[in-house]
Amino acid sequence: MAASDASPYRAPIGTHDVLPPDSERWAAVVGRFAERAARFGYGLVITPIFEHAEVFERIGDSTDVVRKEMYDFVDRGDRRLALRPEGTAPVVRAYVQHRPTPPWKTWYVAPNFRYERPQKGRYRQHWQLGAEVLGVDDPDVDVEVIALAHGFYADLGLRQVRLLVNSMGTPEDRAEYVEVLQRYLLDHAEGLDPEFRQRAEEHPLRVLDAKQEAWQDVIERAPQLTEHLSADSRVHFERVQEGLEALGIEHELAPRLVRGFDYYTSTTFEFASDALDAAQNAIGGGGRYDRLAEEMGGPATPGIGFGMGIERILIVCDAEGVSVGTDAPALDAFIIDNTGGEAATRLVAQLRDAGLRADRSYGGRSVKAQWKEADRSGAAYGVMIGPDELARGQVGVKDLRGAHGDKEQAEVVLEQVAAWLLQRAEERAR
RNA sequence: GUGGCCGUAGCUCAGUUGGUUAGAGCGUCGGGUUGUGGUCCCGAAGGUCGGGGGUUCGAAUCCCCUCGGUCACCCCA
Numbered sequence: 270m271a272a273s274d275a276s277p278y279r280a281p282i283g284t285h286d287v288l289p290p291d292s293e294r295w296a297a298v299v300g301r302f303a304e305r306a307a308r309f310g311y312g313l314v315i316t317p318i319f320e321h322a323e324v325f326e327r328i329g330d331s332t333d334v335v336r337k338e339m340y341d342f343v344d345r346g347d348r349r350l351a352l353r354p355e356g357t358a359p360v361v362r363a364y365v366q367h368r369p370t371p372p373w374k375t376w377y378v379a380p381n382f383r384y385e386r387p388q389k390g391r392y393r394q395h396w397q398l399g400a401e402v403l404g405v406d407d408p409d410v411d412v413e414v415i416a417l418a419h420g421f422y423a424d425l426g427l428r429q430v431r432l433l434v435n436s437m438g439t440p441e442d443r444a445e446y447v448e449v450l451q452r453y454l455l456d457h458a459e460g461l462d463p464e465f466r467q468r469a470e471e472h473p474l475r476v477l478d479a480k481q482e483a484w485q486d487v488i489e490r491a492p493q494l495t496e497h498l499s500a501d502s503r504v505h506f507e508r509v510q511e512g513l514e515a516l517g518i519e520h521e522l523a524p525r526l527v528r529g530f531d532y533y534t535s536t537t538f539e540f541a542s543d544a545l546d547a548a549q550n551a552i553g554g555g556g557r558y559d560r561l562a563e564e565m566g567g568p569a570t571p572g573i574g575f576g577m578g579i580e581r582i583l584i585v586c587d588a589e590g591v592s593v594g595t596d597a598p599a600l601d602a603f604i605i606d607n608t609g610g611e612a613a614t615r616l617v618a619q620l621r622d623a624g625l626r627a628d629r630s631y632g633g634r635s636v637k638a639q640w641k642e643a644d645r646s647g648a649a650y651g652v653m654i655g656p657d658e659l660a661r662g663q664v665g666v667k668d669l670r671g672a673h674g675d676k677e678q679a680e681v682v683l684e685q686v687a688a689w690l691l692q693r694a695e696e697r698a699r
Numbered sequence: 700g701u702g703g704c705c706g707u708a709g710c711u712c713a714g715u716u717g718g719u720u721a722g723a724g725c726g727u728c729g730g731g732u733u734g735u736g737g738u739c740c741c742g743a744a745g746g747u748c749g750g751g752g753g754u755u756c757g758a759a760u761c762c763c764c765u766c767g768g769u770c771a772c773c774c775c776a
Binding site: 276279282332333334337338355381383385386387388389390391392395396397398399475478480528529547548549551552553554576577578579580581582603605607635636637638639640641642643644645651653655656657665667669670671678 | 700701728729730732734735736737749766767768769770771772773774775776
């Protein structure tokens with residue numbers, strides 16, 4: 270298999286080319302998100318594909334993304350840079366740098382990079398859609414951001430998406446809780462494998478979402494973060510839940526939901542698909558990061574946002590049998606030329622200028638071959654033009670999508686082909 | 700980083716206990732229709748059997764290494 274050899278002329282490990290027709294679906298997903306973000310009043314933000322490594326190190330020293338998955342490098346100017354592993358940090362950095370007037374509502378589509386072994390739904394380069402709002406700590410904004418993501422899944426027609434919500438409280442709340450949790454875990458490490466104790470010591474929160482069967486009893490009885498929230502944090506979280514209920518957005522409290530980044534405070538959430546039995550069933554997630562801007566040297570500015578992986582969304586669309594994109598013809602017309610190409614050159618330009626999607630054959634292929642090409646192109650109509658047609662001032666137009674055996678071919682005055690095809694295209698659009 | 704499975708034409712795969720010039724379907728190209736596709740018929744092109752080493756008279760087939768794919772763990776989108 271040419272695609273599995275050791276040649277350097279292939280996409281690197283964990284990366285993929287997206288070719289037609291897959292790229293059509295890909296573009297459709299991005300288009301839907303852009304539409305919804307626009308309806309919410311969010312503006313597109315484009316940040317560099319790489320940043321100073323420090324930007325991403327604010328994600329948290331204890332996170333795997335920083336510890337072992339950073340695609341970092343030193344450039345020729347001895348700057349330590351890293352390819353973006355996630356979407357929030359660069360947006361916050363841009364906020365700190367440019368100080369736009371809050372509330373700053375943004376969305377993005379961008380590739381992310383993490384150095385890890387690929388598997389289903391997890392790649393070294395993956396694309397994320399996301400949204401961030403900086404400058405408002407109103408729980409109604411939390412609700413809005415979640416509603417944006419939730420509505421987007423609905424736009425795609427996905428039905429088996431569950432929303433999990435939790436609150437991490439303030440960093441102070443969390444620090445207090447982590448201590449309590451760690452004590453509890455270490456007290457219950459008896460009889461469990463050494464890894465349990467090790468993880469409890471290094472990163473107690475990570476124990477909460479562990480998959481090990483043997484650990485589950487201890488995990489389920491563990492103290493919960495929501496029991497250790499300050500009054501302010503608790504009120505905020507309650508108002509978020511009320512807001513979701515007011516919008517009829519179903520959600521589950523997930524006290525053991527632990528997200529991968531250290532910067533989260535207060536509200537956190539994750540969307541999981543029940544259509545996947547794969548290990549990678551999280552199709553989006555996010556939360557508040559009320560201290561992040563400050564940590565990057567900016568003014569204290571609350572923020573909230575989410576990211577979702579396009580590849581995983583497409584996997585879920587497949588799993589749910591949802592089709593994204595269109596099955597409309599790819600072209601309005603394909604020209605079959607028998608004048609040596611001169612007529613095609615003029616006609617295809619004329620049709621394209623008229624706003625039609627039109628293509629033609631090249632290389633002086635036989636008329637038969639050109640008709641085959643027309644058929645394969647997915648064009649709605651084949652337009653025949655040769656010496657006879659030029660003499661008559663008419664072209665032959667044939668419906669390529671008609672029923673089998675339907676060989677009806679209309680004669681259309683050459684000057685009117687564009688108008689004729691445009692009218693048919695409009696009829697098809699209805 | 701660790702582990703399981705896999706690696707034969709562009710794609711999906713067959714290839715009998717290791718035995719002559721490695722096959723099929725689909726796709727592509729050409730022809731049957733000297734100017735008409737989608738159906739049908741005929742034909743053609745296309746393969747360092749992922750790479751290297753070894754065992755053997757002989758390896759796509761057995762062994763080792765390596766590269767790559769895939770799935771899982773860790774973690775995450």
